[in-house]
Amino acid sequence: MKVLDLQCPDGHRFEGWFASADDFESQLSRKLVECPMCGATNVSRVPSAPRLNLSGASEAQSTAGQASPAGQMAQAAAQWQAHAMRVMREVLEKTENVGDRFAEEARRIHYNEAPARNIRGVASAEDAQALVEEGIDVMPLPVPAALKGPLQ
Known part of the structure; x- marks a missing residue:
């Protein structure tokens, strides 16, 4: 492998x-x-650094000293990406996907014609702007391709 x-x-x-x-x-x-x-x-x-499975490697790493600035930046970027993915998964888990009916459903919720709940879906830029002008809060949320399938 x-x-x-x-x-x-x-x-x-x-x-x-x-x-x-x-x-x-x-x-x-x-x-x-x-x-x-x-x-x-x-x-x-x-x-990338070679990956070796040696006994005692974790102990040696802890006493080896600090990582380089580039290594620290790469680690910070990886942590930020992991955090962003966790937040995105949480948003997806706590919202209902209404697909192309987003603008219609957001209006129905806003005007108390449908039960209040958190929704997500697809809307054109024009539809999103019209919702904002009506006083309906919306926010663009680009979903990474890795999360577009079923949540695991």
Whole structure:
């Protein structure tokens, strides 16, 4: 099993697990490898440290000293991405997907024609602007491709 560090054009870093380097290249050429944050399929390998499973490695790491500034920045970016994904999952779990009926359902809720609840869906820019002008609070929420399927 090959674990590769990958990055999309937007700078999102993530891991990919592949049977071999050839398997990675094959999946990449068929656009099957995509960024879990934005769904981009134009990803590339980035340099990574070798992964060794040695007994006592965790003890040695804790006494090895501080990470480099670049390593700290990469770690902070990875933590931010993980936090953003957790928040997005929570939003998706606590809202009802009304799909293309978003503007219609938001109006019905606002005018007490439907039960009050948290909803999400799809609306055009014009529909969203019209909702705002009517005093209905809306917010764009780009959902990463990795979360568009069933929640696990």
